[in-house]
Amino acid sequence: MLILDLTVQGLVQGAIYALIALGLTLVYGLLRILHVAHAALFTLGAYLGVIITNQTGSFALALVVAMVVVGVVGIGIYRFAYKPMLSQPPLVALIASIGLFIASEEIYRLVFGAYSISFTDPPLQTQVEILPGISLSYARLMVVGIALVFLSVLGWLSASTRTGIAWRATVTDPDMARSCGINIENVRYLNFFIGSALAAAAGVMVALLNNQVEPTMGAVPSYKALAIIVMGGLGSVRGTLAASLALGVIEAFGTIYIGHLLDRDAIAFAFLILVLMIRPQGLLAKG
Amino acid sequence: MAYEITLLTTMAIAILFALSLNVITGFCGQVSLGHAAFFGIGAYTAALLTKAGVPLAIALLPAGAMAGAIGFVVGMASLRVRHDFLAITTMGVTFLFVGFVRKQQALGGEVGISGIPQVAFGRPGLLALALVCVVLFVLVALHIRRSWMGFAFDSIADDEDTARILGIDVIRFKLWAFVIGTAGAGVAGGLYAHHIRFIGPDSFGFVESVTVLAMVIIGGIGSIWGVALAAAFLSVMPLWFQFIDDYKLLLYGALLFTTMRFAPDGIAGLAGRIAARFAR
Amino acid sequence: MSFKLHAITLAAGFALSALTAPVLAEPIKIGFNVPLTGFAAADGNSALMGAQLAVDQVNGAGGINGDMLELVVYDDQASPKEAAPLAVKLTTQDEVVAGISGSYSGSTRAAATIFQENSTPYISAYAIHPDITRAGDYVFRTSFMGEVQGRAGAKLIGEMLGLKRVVVITLNNDFGTSLAAGFKEKAADFGIEIVAEYEYSIKDREFGPIVSSIKADAPDAIYASGYFFTAGPLVRQLRAAGVTATVVGQEGYDGQKFIEIAGPDAEGVIITTSLDRDSTDPVVTSFMAGFAAKAGYPADMVGASGHTAVLVMAEAMRQAGATDKAALRDALAATTLDAATGHISFNGLGEVRKDVQVQIVKDGGWHHYTVISDPVLLAPPEQ
Numbered sequence: 001m002l003i004l005d006l007t008v009q010g011l012v013q014g015a016i017y018a019l020i021a022l023g024l025t026l027v028y029g030l031l032r033i034l035h036v037a038h039a040a041l042f043t044l045g046a047y048l049g050v051i052i053t054n055q056t057g058s059f060a061l062a063l064v065v066a067m068v069v070v071g072v073v074g075i076g077i078y079r080f081a082y083k084p085m086l087s088q089p090p091l092v093a094l095i096a097s098i099g100l101f102i103a104s105e106e107i108y109r110l111v112f113g114a115y116s117i118s119f120t121d122p123p124l125q126t127q128v129e130i131l132p133g134i135s136l137s138y139a140r141l142m143v144v145g146i147a148l149v150f151l152s153v154l155g156w157l158s159a160s161t162r163t164g165i166a167w168r169a170t171v172t173d174p175d176m177a178r179s180c181g182i183n184i185e186n187v188r189y190l191n192f193f194i195g196s197a198l199a200a201a202a203g204v205m206v207a208l209l210n211n212q213v214e215p216t217m218g219a220v221p222s223y224k225a226l227a228i229i230v231m232g233g234l235g236s237v238r239g240t241l242a243a244s245l246a247l248g249v250i251e252a253f254g255t256i257y258i259g260h261l262l263d264r265d266a267i268a269f270a271f272l273i274l275v276l277m278i279r280p281q282g283l284l285a286k287g
Numbered sequence: 288m289a290y291e292i293t294l295l296t297t298m299a300i301a302i303l304f305a306l307s308l309n310v311i312t313g314f315c316g317q318v319s320l321g322h323a324a325f326f327g328i329g330a331y332t333a334a335l336l337t338k339a340g341v342p343l344a345i346a347l348l349p350a351g352a353m354a355g356a357i358g359f360v361v362g363m364a365s366l367r368v369r370h371d372f373l374a375i376t377t378m379g380v381t382f383l384f385v386g387f388v389r390k391q392q393a394l395g396g397e398v399g400i401s402g403i404p405q406v407a408f409g410r411p412g413l414l415a416l417a418l419v420c421v422v423l424f425v426l427v428a429l430h431i432r433r434s435w436m437g438f439a440f441d442s443i444a445d446d447e448d449t450a451r452i453l454g455i456d457v458i459r460f461k462l463w464a465f466v467i468g469t470a471g472a473g474v475a476g477g478l479y480a481h482h483i484r485f486i487g488p489d490s491f492g493f494v495e496s497v498t499v500l501a502m503v504i505i506g507g508i509g510s511i512w513g514v515a516l517a518a519a520f521l522s523v524m525p526l527w528f529q530f531i532d533d534y535k536l537l538l539y540g541a542l543l544f545t546t547m548r549f550a551p552d553g554i555a556g557l558a559g560r561i562a563a564r565f566a567r
Numbered sequence: 568m569s570f571k572l573h574a575i576t577l578a579a580g581f582a583l584s585a586l587t588a589p590v591l592a593e594p595i596k597i598g599f600n601v602p603l604t605g606f607a608a609a610d611g612n613s614a615l616m617g618a619q620l621a622v623d624q625v626n627g628a629g630g631i632n633g634d635m636l637e638l639v640v641y642d643d644q645a646s647p648k649e650a651a652p653l654a655v656k657l658t659t660q661d662e663v664v665a666g667i668s669g670s671y672s673g674s675t676r677a678a679a680t681i682f683q684e685n686s687t688p689y690i691s692a693y694a695i696h697p698d699i700t701r702a703g704d705y706v707f708r709t710s711f712m713g714e715v716q717g718r719a720g721a722k723l724i725g726e727m728l729g730l731k732r733v734v735v736i737t738l739n740n741d742f743g744t745s746l747a748a749g750f751k752e753k754a755a756d757f758g759i760e761i762v763a764e765y766e767y768s769i770k771d772r773e774f775g776p777i778v779s780s781i782k783a784d785a786p787d788a789i790y791a792s793g794y795f796f797t798a799g800p801l802v803r804q805l806r807a808a809g810v811t812a813t814v815v816g817q818e819g820y821d822g823q824k825f826i827e828i829a830g831p832d833a834e835g836v837i838i839t840t841s842l843d844r845d846s847t848d849p850v851v852t853s854f855m856a857g858f859a860a861k862a863g864y865p866a867d868m869v870g871a872s873g874h875t876a877v878l879v880m881a882e883a884m885r886q887a888g889a890t891d892k893a894a895l896r897d898a899l900a901a902t903t904l905d906a907a908t909g910h911i912s913f914n915g916l917g918e919v920r921k922d923v924q925v926q927i928v929k930d931g932g933w934h935h936y937t938v939i940s941d942p943v944l945l946a947p948p949e950q
Contacts, residue, residue: 002783009775016773034371084548090371091318092551095504098497099543106537106604114608115864116796118828127807137807210772210800212828216606220770223378223493230375252776259766263739266386269379273364276376280368289659293652389739397744401676401698405684483651485677487741490647526652529641536604536644 005134006252012140014248015147016209019202020221021228021240022150023074023195029171029235030191032090033082034226036097038199039218040104041077045070045200046207046217047108050117059123063204067197074196075189101222108215116214124208143205150198151241158237167191171235224265227272233282242283247271292410293482294523299417300478301522302515305502306424307471312500313509314428314437315464316444317365318373320496321380322472325354327388327491329473330480334400337481343406344416347477354473355466362465366458369447381496389488399487406481417478424471428511431467440464444509505546507555516554594637595630595889597622597880598657598687600678601669602645610794610869613822614669614692615640616862617854617873621881624857631884636877639663643674650674654681663687664889667876669869672696672741679706688896690880693818693872696741700917701950705896707917709876709908710841712947713742716817717749719839719923719939720790724815725757727925727937728837730787734812735764736777736801738819743792746817750790753944762786767793772800778808786812794819799828806832813837822867826928833928837936841908842871843924845935854907868908875906918947 020042027035045066052062081100085093124138158164169177170187178184202221207213228247232239247268254267262270275283308322329350336346364376388394395401406413431437439460442450451457480486502521506514521539528535550557599618602611622636630636639661643650650670657663658681665688668675675694682689683703691699691706695713700706711719724730733754737747747764754761763784765777778801781789789812791801798820805814818840826833843851844866854874858866879902887898903912909921923945927936939945 002779005779005782006776009779013773013775032371034374081544081548085551088547088551091504091508092547094374095501096544096547098501099540099545099547101540103537103540103544106534106540109604109608110533110537114612115824116609116828118830122830125807127809135808206772210828211803211830212772212796212800214796215608217772219606226375227379230372234371255767256765256776256780260764261390262383263386263389263766263768264771265382265768269382269386273376273379273383276368276372277364280372282372290652290656293655297652397739397741398696398698399673399676399741401680401696402701479648483647483677484680485647485651485673487647487673489673489740523652525644525649526656529653533603533642535642 001133004131006256007249008131008134008136010249010252011245012136012144012248013252014245015144016202016206017224017228017248018147018241018244019143019150019198019205021225021232021244022154022237023198024225025229025232025235025237025240026191026195028229029237030167030188031082031086033093034090034097035082036094036222036226037077037081037100037104038195038225039222040101041070041074041196041199042203042206042221043104043108043213043215043218044073045203046213047112047117047203048200049204049207050119050213053123054120057121059208063201066200066204070200070203071193071197074192074199077196078188078192101218105215105218112215114215116212118211118213119208122208122211139205139208143209146201146205150201151237154194154237163190220265224268227268231272231275231282233284236282236284239282239284246283289410292414294526296410296414296417296478296482297522298519299414299421300475300482301499301502301518303417303421303424303478304472304475304499305506305514305518306421306428306511307468307475308499308503309468309506309509309511309514310428310431310471311464311468312503313514314431314444315440315461316447317461317464318370319377319468320374320493320500321361321377321384322469322499323491323493323495324381324384325358325469325472326476326479326495326499327384327486328354328357329476330486330491331388331394331400331476332473333477334403334480334486335394337404338400338402343413343477343481347420347474350477351470351473354476355470358465358469358472359462361469362462365461365465378493378496381491381493385488385492388491395487397488399485400480401485403480403484403486405484413478413481420474420478424474425511425515427467432511436460436463501543505543505553507553507557510553510555513553513555513558594635595884596637596639596661596663597877598654598661598663598666599638599640599669600643600650600653600657600666600674601640602671602674603642605644605646607645607671609824610671611642611645611669613862613867613870614873617858617866617870618667618669618692618877620854620857620861620870621874621877625877625881631881631889634889636881643670643678645671645674647673647677651677651681654678658682658685658687664892665689665880665895667692667873667880668694669873669876670694672699675699676702679703682706686896687892688880688883688899690876690899692876693869695745697745704900704917707899707913707919709879709906709911709919710872711818711923712918713745714749714752715945715947716839716923717746717751718753718944719941720746720750720815720817721753721757721759722939722941722944723837723839723925724788724790725754725759727939728788728813728815730813731758731760732762732787733759734762734781734784734786734789736789736791736793737764737766738792738794738797739766739768742819746792767797769794769797771797774801774804778804778810781805781810781812782808788813788815790815792817792819795822795825795828799825799833802829802836803832815839818868821926821933822869823865824867826931826933833931836928838926839923839939840868840926841921841924842866842868842926843935843938844926844933848905850905851907871907875908875911878906879904879911914947915949916947920945920947
């Protein structure tokens, strides 16, 4: 049934958006920075994923390595780019982040070439029928699975572990957290590590789904993820998830039924503006 | 000579475009990531009019008016959301504009509008017209800064809630900022259409909005001469730096980053600090 | 030796060399605007390779009556805003005698205005915007207009393949919309029923919703416009979902990259294009060998187009010399040449008249399928 099929497609796309936007919302929640350069890490993850898989033949290894390496790079971005700018108005960090992103796209082009690179033998391609008439490849199922897993882990981490509580305290009130003996810097490092690793995972999965890694593949996520985290309520993990899934479904139906009136991005932003006009703080913002 | 005139015209148009955003974001503190849409509205309006025979100098007025009218509508969004939310909402405006225009056959659709007529007196004529517009807008900006409106803008930019408590009609002034700023962008867009003489939906997207915002911030938010200087430089940078060829965009990104890292208050701020050091 | 003898020997030496040495000529400068950075860098790179190969070949064979060709290359980032000032620079400061565009439609259209304004001959190598040649009589195009190729697609699917129920997927840009317009214009003539139409943005790589809808439509064929970086994922996703309809594309797919991205799913995809890889014509084979050697990857349509444009310009220069731009323009209008992308000749508007090559993916490579030779159907507009 087409309606069901479109909904499933939309949810899968939403899961991809969620993976990318989660890291962004983590950074925003902590530092109030619109971390556009997050999309550069997404692309880096994709490149590493393809290159390592092609070299070693192991997709699992590539995924893990990509996440770890990019996580570390993310910490580096915080340490050398954002930290010195924390006292500046947020527009400064936004422009700096955009500059980083543009520079990264160019670096990827210069290092990896302007042409896209692909898996020589893409894994997880077999289709499996999940509902009558609707089949998804293992790759697509994995995206949804990964998104669910990471979300649950994040949720559990922040609620039930000391690290998580320290993280939440730092988000709420950094000075108070510091005086309670929490090492703010470590919390921030962890935050960037996790967020960036998630972006890398998203990159690897998208590379798998499209079998194509290009220097400019981060362009759409760079602004779309921003729209999603705003829609969800800046800093709210659950809001980001809700907004991601909603956007995925809206885009799926929108591009088919009103694609002749507005293109995909316009549909996405029309939805965003609609949400914000009704609820200016975002879908699931904390009041 | 022709090449120099072309470069100067590019700079003049960029200066006008950036100064117009400076009124909204610099003077009044309302972040707008959608300014390219108004540039585009002006460009399309002017192009359609001149193709129908209206001389450019006259066509610029409806171009600015149209942009200002839509700017009023978008300005209403700024009454509902602020700061980061406003930034993203205005970003949406660019995508809506582009997404809408590319579907309208009357506006050329994907193919755009080509064969936009040459201005009377050719390229030097266009440069003269552009310079006149820049000078007029600078005068307007200077006047605003010294007037009550400028004071209101300043206090809104500083602390909106306090401004409201002090009795400043925040709504009215925010809308004024948007109208003046977007109208200026519309005029710049009209000039642009006659400079390149071909416009299409892809010329007015998110990248252009970011570029003009970068000009304002690198120039030093609120500073008229700083923003003008930054706009002039950044608009012709790709042309001057053709010799570094492959590394142009990389340099641009690096420039944005390092400026924000080491001189976040922009050229104006940097100059201010140097002047202060000499004053001692 | 005495000083006087030195001097005489030296003078004699100079005189001798002056008499026997070839006159050191100024190179013939051809402007070339091409995207080398930004989203279109891959195609720009190919176009430059093809053009440079042609220049090397011409110079290697003695140049134009002894004078060497030289490309003055500028990166326009496929942006009209960058291309226009560059065109001014080329025509006024660099004083090129002619120009070639290795860039996309928008930038080419903007630059064409400038070249026309400065009465400098300009060839668009592969940009398809309909108004490019309408900039004036100094502007020519060696590749198909979108509408023309679209019409060829209709004949290919409706008549030659005999498939009637077609879904049209259109890329949202001038390339896609002009192809779709040409296709739809002639679809009924060949008995085609357009079952459904879908559109997508050049930034899209995920086509889940469209694929699902097409599965429900169950067409015989799919006419999909796009470039290798959109068509590759699209075809993969179509096949993965079990859609077996024949996919017909256009020259945007043309390149090894498409096959690399789509993998085994590329088999059987058919495109209308200008390069016949199975051609035995020495012009084509020497181009393909030369390109692969120079670029390090197999030839594609964009590279072939750049190559053709330079050779056409060189041929016109041989006829009319490379100093009088008006004479060069007239020579161009009258040029006929066999190049890698076919037999080139121009109509009154400066549009090329040539056959459409149809290629198919077989055994992991592009191969000859058929040729569409229908001068009436393929006639470009005269104004």
